[in-house]
Amino acid sequence: MTIAASLPIAHRQGNLAPLCAAAATYLLLLVSGDGLLHDPDTLWQIKVGQWILDHRAVPWTDVYSLTRQGDVWLSTSWLSQVLFAATYSHWGWAGPVILAATAIAAAMGLLLALLQRHLTLPYALVFCLLAMTLATPHLLARPHVLALPVMVGWAGALMAAADRGRAPSFLLLPLMVLWANLHGGFVLGLALIGAIGLESLWRAAPARRLALTLKWVAFGLAALVASCCTPYGLDTLLGALRILSLGTSFAVIAEWRPADFSSFSPFAGALLALLGLALSRGLSLSPPRVLLILIATWMALAHIRSIETFGILVPLVLAQPLGTGIRPTASDAPRALWMVPPAPAALVIVMAVASATAALVAHHAFAFSATQTPVAAVDVLSERKGARIFNSYGFGGYLIVRDIKPFVDGRSELYGEKFLMDYFAAEDGRDVAGLLRMLDDNRIDATLLTADSPAAQILDHIRGWKRLYADAIAVIHVRDEQQATTPPK
Structure with a gap:
């Protein structure tokens, strides 16, 4: 300048x-x-773009989520998703x-x-x-x-x-x-x-x-x-x-x-x-x-x-x-x-x-934010064959990339106002009864929540659930069938 x-x-x-x-x-x-x-939405945007490239078509219904499978969903950013997916597939x-x-x-x-x-x-x-x-x-x-x-x-x-x-x-x-x-x-x-x-x-x-x-x-x-x-x-x-x-x-x-x-x-x-x-x-x-x-x-x-x-x-x-x-x-x-x-x-x-771009790319490996990717926790869920997972909102994009259907993700227009309000009230600990109802009604077998999630703290004290894994990023709870069937003393 x-x-x-x-x-x-x-x-x-x-x-x-x-x-x-x-x-x-x-x-x-x-x-x-x-x-x-630094945004988990980037992950599912690339996943959707790759789907469009593979199928030579744009999506009309949801194929990723656990709770909205088959519902109408239009990708209003389809061209951007294709561009991101194409550049990612070529240059990481x-x-x-x-x-x-x-x-x-x-x-x-x-x-x-x-x-x-x-x-x-x-x-x-x-x-x-x-x-x-x-x-x-x-x-x-x-x-x-x-x-x-x-x-x-x-x-x-x-x-x-x-x-x-x-x-x-x-x-x-x-x-x-x-x-x-x-x-x-x-x-x-x-x-x-x-x-x-x-x-x-x-x-x-x-x-x-x-x-x-x-x-x-x-x-x-x-x-x-x-x-x-x-x-x-x-x-x-x-x-x-x-x-x-x-x-x-x-x-x-x-x-x-x-x-x-x-x-x-x-x-x-x-x-x-x-x-x-x-x-x-x-x-x-x-x-x-x-x-x-x-x-x-x-x-x-x-x-x-x-x-x-x-x-x-x-x-x-x-x-x-x-x-x-x-x-x-x-x-x-x-x-x-x-x-x-x-x-x-x-x-x-x-x-x-x-020239500056070529030099930097040759000597620096760009990486997605580790705080948005619960890699180790999802590895544990994959080993356990976890399929019905209640997740924190920010983890939805990474679950989609790992071919695991999230309970919720960044496509807020797909889930709608009522679903999101009920979900956040449950995940934030403001509606414990609603949280337990969501877990039961959706036959959830595991949860993947942020380390500071109020819902994770609540599940530590809920009969029938036990903490399986925790790190600085994510906490996993799974159903404890033995505790659930054992009458309280």
Whole structure:
């Protein structure tokens, strides 16, 4: 970034900066690549992707779980799963790490390019750093990161159209097709059409508003059709909406919990900085832009998973109003949306990044987080031929990889709100009777729970169950038929 900023020709600064930012982001993620492998969902995502490759089809029903076998389940991230599975089969864990790091880096570079249309490089970099910081806890080798550059490009292009008081080009529709096949978050992209479209109408002359409204409506309908260009067709929308219908169970799933302000966090700092910016600069935003910021803030407050959306969307909304105050002269007119960096310099950067990647992969073996993989415990269960297992939520993905049907796993939309609420109440020790009922009704012969699970502590004192194995990661309990049939003294 220092090199890019020192170039004497202004347009070259603008052209090289996004590529430099993308390269720096990629290398940073690659060096800390094991940090991208800290989510058990990555395991079953790869397993599903391999199933799709093997069967040349997408799943319509569940084939993995113990409790939902045969129920309807659509993989709304099928393309991401295929990409992760293909890279994993060829390069081991280095494949998903490189794939995820590339997508995240592309998103950050693209965000910087979009912001530079209105902001000078230092201001644009600050916003990109903020977005990266807010997204860091959720930067994992999972489908949502592959869709991240698509989300940035889609939201940025819509805002660019609104800034000009125009309707977006239909050439953007392939982005929606790609997004809908990569991740179920494409529903956000559809919602943004209406929210950002209001800004375009606000800026347009009254005589143009009717015609412009019709263009935005036409684009919205076309985007809706484009989102159904997947192997599931119209059912793509139904599959994505099932995730949004989990209701109160969001509160017990870690990534869907509300934001916590009991201690200072980057998100709290971002909200305070946003408030300070508004107060110090006296920003006057149009009502549609205020609405966009309020919606993004509410989403981030309601679900920590949406904090990364806040970090990307808010800078795009603020860029044009801030740029007007920072660079009011005619010579600082917005740059073109797409800028190609100088070919020789770009080639040098790409080759340097490729060389660094090859060198690191040759000397470092990426490995999935050991705390998410109860290897030794599952080995014990396999030796005992355990088949009906009650497991902690985070162990479901690993059980799927080991071809053991989990009681529950990260596909929350498959299990539904009631099942998840009952399960977490039982596993957390808040409903002991419910726990025992689940074990009996599902004919569970063994449990695989985290070492600190309240349910594991409870089973230590429940007649008919005995602790078979324990380590720092997992605890196994099995039925003790002899104790169960022996009358208490």
